[in-house]
């Protein structure tokens with residue numbers, strides 16, 4: 001099989017050309033530009049077999065990141081497995097906002113609740129080496145992936161397992177961020193996300209339960225003047241801000257992602 005035959009096979013299976021190129025480039029450890037210049041090269045039998053398998057999985061709807069076991073988030077190449085959500089570009093808004101909320105040089109304690117692959121915590125720890133970042137998750141399998149990513153990108157990242165604040169008993173932070181599961185349990189979009197862990201996507205019900213638990217527990221875990229920043233669904237901003245106000249938060253506000261959708265809300269705990 002030559003490279004051009006592999007791309008023809010992808011087309012026959014209904015796999016997008018870009019996905020096929022990315023699969024092939026990943027498999028061969030080459031760039032897409034290299035592939036274009038070598039489309040007459042023959043693939044070895046092992047590479048050809050691996051590519052056929054990858055294309056079939058992609059044609060069956062499996063996300064590319066689970067086939068290559070890598071996803072990119074804010075310039076970090078992160079290991080991913082079906083135990084973790086594939087980090088989304090929209091979540092960069094949560095990171096950008098969090099980076100503004102404490103001074104870069106301050107030695108502050110920061111937590112990321114529900115870290116999955118570790119994407120948010122690692123992006124913060126890389127950008128702010130002086131911050132002491134702790135990443136939590138209820139899933140031991142997810143934490144194993146986050147640990148692998150931390151070893152590669154930010155070995156000082158601390159990890160803790162538990163059910164939301166249960167992982168951080170007795171601790172207070174200057175900044176807490178979270179991208180919790182927030183899709184409603186009956187949302188039809190869940191069907192297309194069947195390869196990702198359901199517990200990472202939805203807390204079931206109306207989708208607000210995890211956000212509400214995080215907000216309710218936050219006053220006992222924030223320092224005076226500390227911030228809580230949450231990612232949520234585009235139609236949940238008002239409910240999340242109301243929840244923050246009910247729990248005594250001040251300076252509540254919402255920011256929109258690049259698509260203009262209200263995506264993150266934050267509040268300050270005055271103590």
Ligand SMILES: C[S@@+](CC[C@H](N)C(=O)[O-])C[C@H]1O[C@@H](n2cnc3c(N)ncnc32)[C@H](O)[C@@H]1O
Pocket residue numbers: 084085086087088091113114115116117118119120136137138139142162163164179180181182199200201210
């Ligand atoms: C939407 S994913 C976010 C993953 C990652 N922070 C990101 O942005 O890519 C939500 C994460 O919350 C975790 N989670 C779900 N329920 C939890 C709970 N009760 N306590 C702690 N973590 C939980 C899931 O395992 C999952 O990793």
